[in-house]
Amino acid sequence: MLWKKCAWIIRDPPVVDLPDRTWHGVFSACYEIIYRTKFTEEDREGVTMSQLDxxxxxxxxxxxxxxxxxxxxxxxxHLCDALEQEIPDSANVIVVALNDVKEGYGYPDRVKFEIRDKVQTDYLRAAEFLNVSKVDVAILQHEYGIFGGQCGAHVFHLIKNLRMPVLTTLHTVPSNPQGDQKAVLFELGEISEKIIVMSRKAREMLTDIYHVGETxxxxxxxxxxxxxxxxxxxFKxxxxxxxxxxxxxxxxxxxxxxxETMIESMPAIVRRHPNVVYVILGATHPxxxxxxxxxxxxxxxxKxxxxNLEKHVLFFNQFLDIQSLIRFLTTADVYVCPYPSKDQVVSGTLSYAMGVGKAVVSTPxxxxxxxxxxxxxILVPFEDPDAMAKGIIELLSS
Incomplete structure (x- = not known):
């Protein structure tokens, strides 16, 4: 089991240097945290992993x-896919999904409960459902905008009423929290058994700004x-x-x-590499x-x-499944992340591009x-088309 391969990765304070950064490796790290949360040292002593499973x-x-x-x-x-592949056959992975549209979505069978994001009573009913289902541990994916209430505060109607440990994964950690953002994140830290973040910068901000304990x-x-x-x-x-x-x-x-910055950098790149094309892949955000x-x-x-870049900039207005996305990523000679500001502690797109071995030019x-x-x-300054072009030309010319 991959867990055994990664069992040593948790430090104190826990920082994970994953030898395997695939979703299975991430599962392994999360599973280790689940064990440390669910079972005391006394529980684990003298008990094999298979017995704990x-x-x-x-x-x-x-x-x-x-x-x-x-x-x-x-x-x-993807996290649930990894969980289902690695946990014992006797275990069960279920999902409580948030809906932002009245009609909901055509979810797979693992989604057992749906919450209308603006309806407080749905959060209470979800807590009751998980308690009655005797769930051993809940893993919350937190982003302010997916929950109803002021700065997503409706989520507390759910997690404060759970009778099992809660692990919270933070997808956003604001450096300059607005409104109730700081209070909400601090409260999440108080309620959760563990807070999982995906970068060391996020960990630093949690301790310095939100006063979450390092351990x-x-x-x-x-x-x-x-x-x-x-x-x-x-695949080209x-x-x-x-x-x-x-x-x-x-x-x-x-x-x-x-x-916009990346498009503005293209004329200089085209002059050096006339056969270049910039592919902008993705559906418009709903x-x-x-x-x-x-x-x-x-x-x-x-723009x-x-x-005059019609032959050199292509838009693919599609939301792709993972297999199609990997094929598209494979075609790239250079992957670019032109974000215009510093305040982003995790980027799934950057992680995926690096995971398939792409050369990357990014803002810092x-x-x-x-x-x-x-x-x-290669890191280039924000909103600087000339620097972006120079970095990309360097890679395309190598």
Missing amino acids: QRIKSIAVIGNHVPRKCGIATFTT KIAVVPHGIPDVPFLDPCF DQFGLEDRQVILTFGLLGPGKGI HVLKAAGEEYRYSLQQ VQRL FWHAEEALADGRG
Whole structure:
């Protein structure tokens, strides 16, 4: 069992240096935390892992889930996939899913309870459901925006009423908390048996800004697909990209991701590499689509036209399953993260690109500074098209 391979990774204070950063490795780290949370040292003494396995009968994951289109849904789904593959056959993984639309989503069977995000009583009923189901441990995926109430405070109607340990994974840790954000995160730290973050910077901010105790925090890097490294040419013909040098960005499309800067860098790159193409892969974020339709995508397309880049910038308006995403990622010669600000402690897209072995050019947001340190990628200043072009040209010319 992979858990045994990674059993040594928890430190005190717990920081995880994963030898295996695939979703199975992330599962292993989380499972270790579950054991330390669920069982005392006295319980573990003289008991084999297989014997302890039999004591965990049910794990609940609370968060978004595919087919909902968002990063938390993808994360939750992949974590559950890893849990189901690794836990004993006698155990059960169930999901409590958050809905942001009245009609809900066509979830798989593992989703046993749905919460309407703005309805307080749904959170109370979810707690009752998990208690009656005798769940051994609950793993909460936390992002302020997916829960109802002021700064997502409705979630407390759920987790304060649970009769099992709660592990909370934080997907956002604001450096300058607004409104009730600081109070909400502090309260999460008080209620949760463990807080899981995906970067050391997030851990530092939790202790310095939110006064969460160091021993309560575990750093478990974002999971990545377990795939072999393949030549970029392997899948290019499937997407009409044969004989092209491919720069790629993927993720749900919306303002605040720096795509404009990357487009502005393209004329200089094209002059040096006339066969280059920048692929912007991803559907428009559902909340952006609801508020403004495809206005943002159209603005990017107009910028492309003004710069005469129609042959060098391609939009793929798709939300892909993991297998299709990996094929697309494989085509990339360079992956680019052009985020315009520092305040991002985790990026799933960056993690996935590095996981499939891509060369990366990124702005120095917090997760990128950490992940790309020691020459693992090229960091360029924020909102600087010339520097972005220089970094990409360096990689394409090597």
